[in-house]
Amino acid sequence: MTNVIPLDFNHRPKPPTTAEAINALIDIALVAENGSRPRRDYLGGSRLGDPCARRLQYEHLDLPRDPDTGFSGQTLRIFAVGHVFEDLAIGWLRRAGFDIRTRGRDGEQFGFSVANGRIQGHIDGVVVGAPPEAASLVAAPALWECKSANARNWKEIVRRGVAAAKPVYAAQIALYQAYMGLAQTPALFTAVNKDTAELHHELVPFDAALAQATSDKAVRVLQACDAGEWLPRISAEPGHFECARCPWQSRCWA
Numbered sequence: 001m002t003n004v005i006p007l008d009f010n011h012r013p014k015p016p017t018t019a020e021a022i023n024a025l026i027d028i029a030l031v032a033e034n035g036s037r038p039r040r041d042y043l044g045g046s047r048l049g050d051p052c053a054r055r056l057q058y059e060h061l062d063l064p065r066d067p068d069t070g071f072s073g074q075t076l077r078i079f080a081v082g083h084v085f086e087d088l089a090i091g092w093l094r095r096a097g098f099d100i101r102t103r104g105r106d107g108e109q110f111g112f113s114v115a116n117g118r119i120q121g122h123i124d125g126v127v128v129g130a131p132p133e134a135a136s137l138v139a140a141p142a143l144w145e146c147k148s149a150n151a152r153n154w155k156e157i158v159r160r161g162v163a164a165a166k167p168v169y170a171a172q173i174a175l176y177q178a179y180m181g182l183a184q185t186p187a188l189f190t191a192v193n194k195d196t197a198e199l200h201h202e203l204v205p206f207d208a209a210l211a212q213a214t215s216d217k218a219v220r221v222l223q224a225c226d227a228g229e230w231l232p233r234i235s236a237e238p239g240h241f242e243c244a245r246c247p248w249q250s251r252c253w254a
């Protein structure tokens with residue numbers, strides 16, 4: 001008499017759905033591509049508004065992030081979608097009659113490099129001309145910065161203004177105005193609602209104190225990195241909301 005081996009159909013691993021299988025392949029490719037990009041050896045102007053200077057040090061020194069905190073495929077896709085919205089916004093503004101330049105004759109994005117190349121930034125564009133209907137509103141030349149945001153963040157920007165709602169963006173704008181020689185005119189800030197395609201435009205007067213403070217912070221970060229010192233943490237508590245979402249939380253508080 002042969003023994004019958006009971007079959008347990010409940011414990012077979014569930015095969016991935018078509019979507020899961022394809023998305024996994026895409027994410028693997030995106031993460032690998034991102035990992036193969038050369039390391040940025042300068043402090044990026046767009047990051048200097050980060051409220052934690054120590055985090056900027058970790059980032060600049062390219063110290064390993066905590067496990068499972070690297071950019072996922074989905075995060076990389078979100079970044080890429082943001083660039084598409086920016087390109088769309090440029091096209092829409094140009095159709096409305098704005099003359100926006102985004103690249104120099106060499107085809108490169110406009111930008112600046114200071115402190116022997118250790119602080120750099122690349123701007124979204126320069127408004128060099130506005131249509132007659134808006135010429136009294138938007139003075140040229142003016143820095144143009146564009147961000148895309150989900151509906152909740154976009155509404156917050158509209159309600160409070162970019163400086164109050166997104167200080168990181170405000171610091172970036174002030175620094176870019178200063179280093180690009182565009183401090184004489186208010187910057188034009190455009191925010192695209194990723195959920196509804198609504199547009200917000202806001203004039204941002206040059207904030208000299210913010211530009212100086214942001215530049216000083218960059219110098220402090222570089223000097224501390226060179227000296228092997230750590231700048232103060234943003235909080236005395238690892239549970240602070242900035243630390244809770246920080247990719248160097250374990251390293252920082254170990």
Ligand code: SF4
Nearest residue numbers: 052233234243246252
């Ligand atoms: S864990 Fe907190 S204090 Fe440490 S680098 Fe991150 S944000 Fe700054």
